[in-house]
Amino acid sequence: MLPTLPKAKTPILFATFALASCFTAICVPAICFPAIYVSTCDAAQPPLPVIFDTDMGNDCDDVLALGMIHALQSRGECQLVAVTITKDHALAAPFVDAVNTFYSNGNIPIGVCRSGITDHEGRFNGLAEARDDGELRYPHDLASGENAPDAVAVLRRALATADDHSVAVIQVGFSTNLAALLASAPDEISPLNGVELVTTKVSSLSMMAGAFAKIKDESGHPRDYKEYNVIKDIPAAQRIASEWPTPIAWSGFEVGIALPYPHRSIENDFGCVEHHPLREAYVHYNPPPHDRPTWDLTSVLHAIRPDHGYFRLSDPGTVTVDDEAFTTFQHEATGKHRYLIVDEASKSKTLEAFQLLSSEPPKAR
Template sequence: MKTFFYLLLALCCAACAPKKQPVSLIFDTDMAPDYDDVGAMAVLHALADSGEVDILATVSSNKQETTAPCIDVLNTYFGRPGIPVGAPKGEGVSMDTWHKGLKWTEELPSRFPHKVESASQAEDAVSVYRRVLNAQPDTSVVVVTVGFFTNLKDLLESGPDADSPLSGKELVAAKVKRLVSMAGYFPEGKEFNVMMDAPASQYVFENWPTPIVLSGFDIGEKIITGKQTAAMPVEGSPVREAYKMCLEQDNPEGRNSWDQSAVLVAVRGAEPYFGLETGTLTVTPADSNDHWTPDPAGRHARLLPKMPTEQVTATIEALMMHQPTVRK
């Protein structure tokens, strides 16, 4: 009953939230090993429909061929088929879902409309980043990554091109306001997004020139969503279908909300949902460990629990259940 109350409250608050200038955002996802990426994109499009965010681009950090089609399915379903979709073209991780029954990574592209047929056919993620960033005002873009750090490393190392005379690091410093990332096992350990491309993670944490906000493993671990989403009385929703087929194979009560938490903070900020602790996250590629050092002068900040978990859960679930008003 308490969860239902918070869900109802979240729906009401979403409807009456004051309008602000939308956040200009690039979404970077591994879109395959786990399906919280699907929930994160549902949250992102719900916030776009409420005028809170302008989705500039959606890129995959995973070379798995179904990633780009799945991203395109979700963009198309929510009425934004024109959002650029990119994927890595150099060295990188290729990883599919762990499910052995119905695989949502195959089912979504087979059931729902999309134009991008594979990651190989998608545009180079770095090219998407450079073109989109160059077109934006200075210090105006939020980048949120809920996957591997491959694209961000490649972006930082990129050189001048037809879109911009700046190096990748100069372009990021000029155009990006902050990076929000689902990453880190605090205070020390192995976290999936960090360890899958540990050299890239190390490079980004050492060289990214803007503030970084980290939504760690401990944050999303406690926020269990998806049960209501999987039971939505709607037809033709890729979000509903992904959660329905996955929860039937995993836990019918829901799935951890690692990626959704990062998206929520990227758009609305940490408050009132979470507190912040400043410090520095370092990565040692030899063992893929990450280590957090609290420091008031640190270059990074990590989220800390603040709002009751039930209330944050209801907020995220309500956004995941959002349905597009107009599909193009």
């Protein structure tokens, strides 16, 4: 039996956030109103095309990050053009499809890798198969990742059809798919090789990987840290660090640690529907009371809202990844890499954005 929480209280979005946003969503007890479109956006600013590359199923922050992208898309700030997955399990892609469908975006292309990396089910991807009274709790079309196309083909197709220098790529899992994209040859999708395609079509890469501050060990001593997304595919991470041709914003392990997601939001802010995939995934991963670090959410927020003052950026430089998975940043005036820095003065603002965006109700179906 799948664990659940008692029915959550319904969220109330703060007026200050609503005034600052292009759209608002209002929930009152027993009633969930769809997003209200308010014409305060600059109509000349088109939505940012986004590719989301994730190891969905290995941690619940991937799910919250995907929900944030859908909320930002409903606000007209971005357009999710593809999701590619680096977790090699058959239920990872169906779960992504279920979340996309929950947000009325079930036609978004999904690609998978077949690398053998983290090929276990994970704690919440099984929700893709959850049924109530014989019906899928979270309807979706993709039954298995075995039926999904290869991630590199999906990436190449999404980029080939995009405007030049327009796409923001967000990587919150391993570098497996993006490294394979760089190594890809010209084909029927595009006459450009992978490096040429990225150079021509991508504006930036925002990635959760590495560590750029010492992390305390179990004894409380600060140590250099080997971060999970790098450890799982070191050669791919090395290739991205050395060969990716566009600017990269690295969100290190220390950033998500400094911004834990308040578990009370999971308990109180997702009650507009009886079953919410983000809430249930969080509970399956590690039930409240548990404030999970927001590693992947940081890369999403920076990629789509880079000028909102949520994070400071390091000076430019270059990141290298050694054979033990340690990441090192070297300041260089002409470097294409920067890393995110949490500003104490902006922490409450950033955490509020995480909560309000991830819990924003899906638009009317």
